[in-house]
Amino acid sequence: MTPVNDLAGLNELLTPEERAVGASVRQLCAERIDPYVGEWFEQGDIPRIRELTKELGALGVLGMHLEGYGCAGMSATEYGIACLELEASDSGVRSLVSVQGSLAMFALWRYGSEEQKQRWLPAMAAGDAIGCFGLTEPDAGSDPASMRTKARRDGTDWILDGRKMWITNGSVADVAIVWAQTEDGVRGFVVPTDTPGFSAPLIKHKLSLRASITSELVLDGVRLPADAMLPEVRGLKGPLGCLNEARYGIVWGAMGAARTCLEAAIEYAGQRTQFGRPIAAFQLTQQKLVDMTLEYTKGVLLALHLGRRKDAGSLRPEQVSLGKLNNVREALDICRTARTVLGANGISLEFPVIRHMNNLESVLTYEGTVEMHTLVLGQALTGHAAFR
Known part of the structure; x- marks a missing residue:
């Protein structure tokens, strides 16, 4: 999860196993997604989605944080790192994996009967069923x-x-x-x-x-x-429990979109020449790059902290709201700022920035809007529910 310049040494906070997960997902994305995803976005489709889903299953990322039934049984932090790498390619690809593993599979795994689990989870973990x-x-x-x-x-x-x-x-x-x-x-x-x-x-x-x-x-x-019928849950705590799983992945994933746009802005600023020098040599451009790097670094640190809490069994729902609210909002701001660094080229699908920027407008809304997460945190701070 290292940007062009890892000023904070974020990778040093990860275990060798966690770094290996990131490298494996990043390699698959580089080979099977990144060369084509701009065209997929333009077409409004993912051709051969079943083939891609099977490749993701073979890598072990579908339901990777679940135990048994063909699932990889990895840690929450490893799952988060995978989400970051997937969304560094595209939010839609991370959504495919999140909905498969953290919503549909998690609902079956947590609330389903043994027969339901045996019928669906192994096939879903392998990518044979969506x-x-x-x-x-x-x-x-x-x-x-x-x-x-x-x-x-x-x-x-x-x-x-x-x-x-x-x-x-x-x-x-x-x-x-x-x-x-x-x-x-x-x-x-x-x-x-x-x-x-x-x-x-x-x-x-x-x-x-x-x-x-x-x-x-x-x-x-x-x-x-x-x-x-799922036998082990009644009421809204069922779907809301699943949503909390998916929101956790978004906390990480949004930073992947931010990283890609930050990398694109740094690279472009070093190559684009105006007034006889690279625009990276101008103070205002450097300020943008520094501010983006600061927010990216803080967002990853927050995601990692929440991942460690989830692995320790101490993560609370309002803490996931804190991460989702902050990281998606800051990732969107990073993408918008990166667009200004690229100028007119920032709106071209030849570069990843406008695609990530548009995608994050949806991520900002789904799995709980800014307003809902704000009120969740407001209730946690004051003890007063202001939802109605």
């Missing part, structure tokens, strides 16, 4: 308690009706974890995507996360057997 996570709805984003998707009993079966929105992996998924209102509160359901009544139309016309499959989920009388 998962998605259906919580957000057209009218229920930050307020999931107001979801309208319902599951009702019909004999021993369940019937699901509703809509989910902004679902990563939806159109290519083999299984969806869908959360719905029941007479017994919010429950999760394991929905094979070939079930009659299930469809996942692709969402188009995005200007962010274009190298990512984003879909609507439509559930129109989807009939499921009784054992499709």
